[in-house]
Amino acid sequence: MKVKMQIRDLNFYYGDFKALMDINMDIERKKVTALIGPSGCGKSTFIRTLNRMNDLIENTKVEGEILLDGEDIYSKKIEVEELRKKVGMVFQKPNPFPKSIYENIVYGPKRHGIRNKKQLDEIVEKSLRGAALWDEVKDRLNKSAWELSGGQQQRLCIARAIAMEPEVILMDEPTSALDPIATSKIENLIETLKKDYTIVIVTHSMQQAARISDNTAFFLMGELVEFGPTSTIFTTPKDQRTEDYITGRFG
Amino acid sequence: MNLGKRKNANRIFHGILVCCILFSILMLAVLFIDTFKKGLPYLNVKFLTNYTSRFASKAGIKAAIFGSLWIIVFTIIIAFPLGVCGAIYLEEYASKNKLNDLIKVNISNLAGVPSIVYGILGLAIFVRALGFGRTIISGAITMALLILPIIIVASQEAIKTVPHNLKEASYALGATKWETIREVILPYSMPGILTGTILAVSRAIGEAAPLVVVGGAAAIWFTPQTPFDEFTTLPLQIFTWATMPQREFQGVAAAGIIVLLIVLIFINLTAILLRNKYQDRIKV
Numbered sequence: 038m039k040v041k042m043q044i045r046d047l048n049f050y051y052g053d054f055k056a057l058m059d060i061n062m063d064i065e066r067k068k069v070t071a072l073i074g075p076s077g078c079g080k081s082t083f084i085r086t087l088n089r090m091n092d093l094i095e096n097t098k099v100e101g102e103i104l105l106d107g108e109d110i111y112s113k114k115i116e117v118e119e120l121r122k123k124v125g126m127v128f129q130k131p132n133p134f135p136k137s138i139y140e141n142i143v144y145g146p147k148r149h150g151i152r153n154k155k156q157l158d159e160i161v162e163k164s165l166r167g168a169a170l171w172d173e174v175k176d177r178l179n180k181s182a183w184e185l186s187g188g189q190q191q192r193l194c195i196a197r198a199i200a201m202e203p204e205v206i207l208m209d210e211p212t213s214a215l216d217p218i219a220t221s222k223i224e225n226l227i228e229t230l231k232k233d234y235t236i237v238i239v240t241h242s243m244q245q246a247a248r249i250s251d252n253t254a255f256f257l258m259g260e261l262v263e264f265g266p267t268s269t270i271f272t273t274p275k276d277q278r279t280e281d282y283i284t285g286r287f288g
Numbered sequence: 289m290n291l292g293k294r295k296n297a298n299r300i301f302h303g304i305l306v307c308c309i310l311f312s313i314l315m316l317a318v319l320f321i322d323t324f325k326k327g328l329p330y331l332n333v334k335f336l337t338n339y340t341s342r343f344a345s346k347a348g349i350k351a352a353i354f355g356s357l358w359i360i361v362f363t364i365i366i367a368f369p370l371g372v373c374g375a376i377y378l379e380e381y382a383s384k385n386k387l388n389d390l391i392k393v394n395i396s397n398l399a400g401v402p403s404i405v406y407g408i409l410g411l412a413i414f415v416r417a418l419g420f421g422r423t424i425i426s427g428a429i430t431m432a433l434l435i436l437p438i439i440i441v442a443s444q445e446a447i448k449t450v451p452h453n454l455k456e457a458s459y460a461l462g463a464t465k466w467e468t469i470r471e472v473i474l475p476y477s478m479p480g481i482l483t484g485t486i487l488a489v490s491r492a493i494g495e496a497a498p499l500v501v502v503g504g505a506a507a508i509w510f511t512p513q514t515p516f517d518e519f520t521t522l523p524l525q526i527f528t529w530a531t532m533p534q535r536e537f538q539g540v541a542a543a544g545i546i547v548l549l550i551v552l553i554f555i556n557l558t559a560i561l562l563r564n565k566y567q568d569r570i571k572v
Contacts, residue, residue, distance in 0.1 A: 148462055
């Protein structure tokens with residue numbers, strides 16, 4: 038099956054405020070899907086419905102369905118902890134735990150029942166290699182993650198996410214707090230990661246969306262205005278509003 | 289305004305601030321010097337190992353030291369887990385509604401209730417209704433109730449400082465609420481919780497009024513063996529001596545204050561070391 042996640046008629050409410058309106062979208066397997074749009078357009082809200090992070094906010098409501106491999110993630114049968122194991126997340130600001138680098142990586146696997154020291158060691162090495170961080174930190178795995186630079190911390194957070202061997206990785210503006218060099222490292226990393234993972238990324242930078250994504254979705258005021266292959270969206274957008282946004286006329 | 293005037297204002301304010309701190313230090317120094325001058329002649333090994341006596345020269349503080357330690361240990365055992373768990377509930381589980389807001393406000397208010405009121409409560413409930421009598425356990429529960437609001441409020445504040453994005457990181461990795469509390473929220477807020485507990489416990493050690501009501505004895509000649517024994521504590525003993533008619537007992541009371549100060553410093557030091565250990569753990 039080519040499609041990993043299907044979003045069908047998704048509406049989302051904060052109290053009375055409707056933040057997402059009738060979103061329909063197919064997220065392709067092992068591709069990078071970029072979500073762009075001006076601040077407050079609902080792209081962050083949208084990405085957080087995909088692993089049900091919005092459940093943590095009181096007084097919110099979801100309508101419609103989100104299918105992961107054909108199964109509705111909002112159905113009663115789904116345990117949210119299991120869902121988040123399959124759908125990992127990387128946040129805007131690097132948020133490593135105030136623990137050692139090692140403990141950060143094994144946090145997820147330990148929660149999901151892996152206790153064997155040797156197995157955990159292997160996960161740590163594999164995840165850090167996967168996030169292109171191993172060579173920089175292999176001699177100080179027991180040092181605090183807070184001693185790393187911002188870019189390293191963000192790669193650690195990516196390593197922490199892939200340590201659970203998720204199927205989908207959600208990234209909510211993962212480079213907005215980083216300098217250009219750290220940003221380009223993360224972008225290269227995303228390029229490599231999409232061989233194994235389905236990636237959804239929110240970004241404020243249209244150049245970034247153009248560089249790294251296969252598909253792009255343009256959000257405006259809670260609506261999905263246009264969705265399609267990145268090359269099409271950036272060269273021949275169908276909607277006037279998309280064109281105005283990507284040519285920098287607003288936002 | 290020109291630079292000269294601004295610099296002058298700068299110097300003047302610096303001077304005022306120095307005066308404020310000097311005033312506090314001066315007052316403390318006067319208190320210390322006075323206490324030490326009166327108390328030192330009575331402070332010797334015998335003072336630590338004797339029980340109290342009708343004669344100032346023979347009076348000792350052994351029963352009160354042990355009594356204070358018993359009381360404080362049981363107070364911590366009761367108040368710390370209750371306070372921390374209460375704070376976790378209020379911050380992480382309680383939904384935002386009027387009832388919970390009312391509870392939060394009232395807990396803060398309880399921290400301001402005069403301690404004698406807790407003493408009366410302890411007398412009515414633990415000593416009489418529950419029949420624990422004038423024992424350590426009655427005193428400790430009363431003290432625990434007294435410092436519970438302080439611990440809850442301090443713990444709430446500490447839990448609030450846990451960055452939201454760390455909790456999100458934990459949930460996003462599929463951790464449950466309890467795992468997030470255990471692995472992220474508690475370790476991060478523990479130094480703050482311990483700081484609050486140190487303040488609360490220091491207050492409990494120095495508190496005499498509630499125990500006068502609950503019935504700490506004015507004079508006992510044994511060290512407690514179980515929580516159901518009678519007791520006296522350092523502040524009670526000091527209070528008793530200070531109100532004796534014989535002048536020499538003023539000196540004995542001063543010596544008692546010195547001992548109380550030393551016990552206080554010792555307990556605070558332990559707590560601070562414990563807190564620093566947790567703080568280091570956050571960094572490493």
